[in-house]
Amino acid sequence: MAHDEVSGHDTAASDSSAVETTRGTTAGTTVIASDVVNPGEPPHRKRVTDVDPKANKTAQRSVYTLFYLSIAGSVFAVAAYMAFPIEDGDPTALRLNTLFIGIGIALALFGIGLAAVHWGKALMYDKEGIDERHPVRGTDATRERAVEIFEQADKESGFGRRTLIRNSLIGALVAFPLPGLVLFRGLGPQNEDPVELLSHTMWQKGSRLTLDPTGIPVKAADITIGSVFHIIPEGLNEREDRLEQKAKAAVLLMRLNPDDLNISPGREGWSYDGIVAYSKICTHVGCPVALYEQQTHHLLCPCHQSTFDVVNECEVIFGPAKRPLPQLPIEVDSEGYLVAKSDFNEPVGPSFWERP
Ligand code: FES
Numbered sequence: 001m002a003h004d005e006v007s008g009h010d011t012a013a014s015d016s017s018a019v020e021t022t023r024g025t026t027a028g029t030t031v032i033a034s035d036v037v038n039p040g041e042p043p044h045r046k047r048v049t050d051v052d053p054k055a056n057k058t059a060q061r062s063v064y065t066l067f068y069l070s071i072a073g074s075v076f077a078v079a080a081y082m083a084f085p086i087e088d089g090d091p092t093a094l095r096l097n098t099l100f101i102g103i104g105i106a107l108a109l110f111g112i113g114l115a116a117v118h119w120g121k122a123l124m125y126d127k128e129g130i131d132e133r134h135p136v137r138g139t140d141a142t143r144e145r146a147v148e149i150f151e152q153a154d155k156e157s158g159f160g161r162r163t164l165i166r167n168s169l170i171g172a173l174v175a176f177p178l179p180g181l182v183l184f185r186g187l188g189p190q191n192e193d194p195v196e197l198l199s200h201t202m203w204q205k206g207s208r209l210t211l212d213p214t215g216i217p218v219k220a221a222d223i224t225i226g227s228v229f230h231i232i233p234e235g236l237n238e239r240e241d242r243l244e245q246k247a248k249a250a251v252l253l254m255r256l257n258p259d260d261l262n263i264s265p266g267r268e269g270w271s272y273d274g275i276v277a278y279s280k281i282c283t284h285v286g287c288p289v290a291l292y293e294q295q296t297h298h299l300l301c302p303c304h305q306s307t308f309d310v311v312n313e314c315e316v317i318f319g320p321a322k323r324p325l326p327q328l329p330i331e332v333d334s335e336g337y338l339v340a341k342s343d344f345n346e347p348v349g350p351s352f353w354e355r356p
Pocket of ligand 1: 283285301319320321
């Protein structure tokens with residue numbers, strides 16, 4: 001049987017896997033309040049600066065020396081600004097300017113910070129105090145007074161009595177944010193139907209898969225098992241709206257062992273000998289899903305850690321994303337290049353209001 005030095009209680013009972021509490025319930029390894037003795041405050045230990053006048057003097061000296069050091073740092077920074085002016089087209093001058101001003105400001109901040117901490121710890125009044133916790137709930141009197149105030153306000157304003165005024169006020173408050181919501185439409189595309197725009201990408205039947213950013217077409221024979229490539233559609237770099245298009249059409253291309261892939265009915269022809277292509281745009285809020293774990297075949301979105309399982313058609317296995325990454329159906333053309341069989345079969349990226 002173990003003996004607790006602090007409380008003086010035998011602790012064998014609390015070591016057992018189950019303990020009967022005073023209420024007759026099983027407490028398991030729970031600490032029972034009656035077993036815990038408040039050890040109270042540890043004895044107050046005086047600081048060396050409280051008992052030794054010499055140490056106190058030394059601490060005072062250290063504090064004001066550090067403040068003086070800070071002043072010197074500030075002056076040094078100003079002097080450095082004048083001594084090392086920035087010259088147009090001279091990177092060395094710029095480097096020296098930032099270096100010495102930085103050293104001066106660092107000294108100034110370091111001196112103030114260290115002096116303040118040292119002052120507080122070694123010289124300021126050394127008193128320990130206890131702040132008792134108080135209940136969050138107000139007293140009965142306070143609560144009654146609050147109810148009184150509400151009732152009085154209701155009576156004086158006639159809010160409960162004048163129902164027509166009250167209801168029209170609620171209507172006005174509900175209608176007030178509507179113009180703001182409607183104005184959001186101005187943030188979307190002006191001349192095109194946003195639903196149509198968001199539903200399609202520039203991929204189409206026969207578009208070659210090319211490397212991002214060079215635009216070099218990719219052959220199936222170049223893709224080894226375990227590799228991953230960032231892909232854009234052929235011709236993207238020549239388009240004026242390439243950034244908008246890339247934000248929807250970016251793709252990740254991976255090759256796995258074909259036997260590892262779980263392919264659902266209807267998608268049998270969407271991959272080529274273990275090579276699969278998935279949208280790189282996260283279905284959560286649209287970050288690029290750029291991390292591929294080769295061993296586990298997981299794709300990871302760095303923004304909020306949504307994780308997609310490539311083996312199971314990029315279903316979500318972790319994180320806030322709600323839908324799998326859309327798959328781009330691919331095949332190989334007569335020259336051995338990888339090409340798209342069609343556009344994605346569903347909109348890419350985050351959900352939007354008319355997404356099927
Ligand atoms: S955008 Fe990918 S997890 Fe949030």
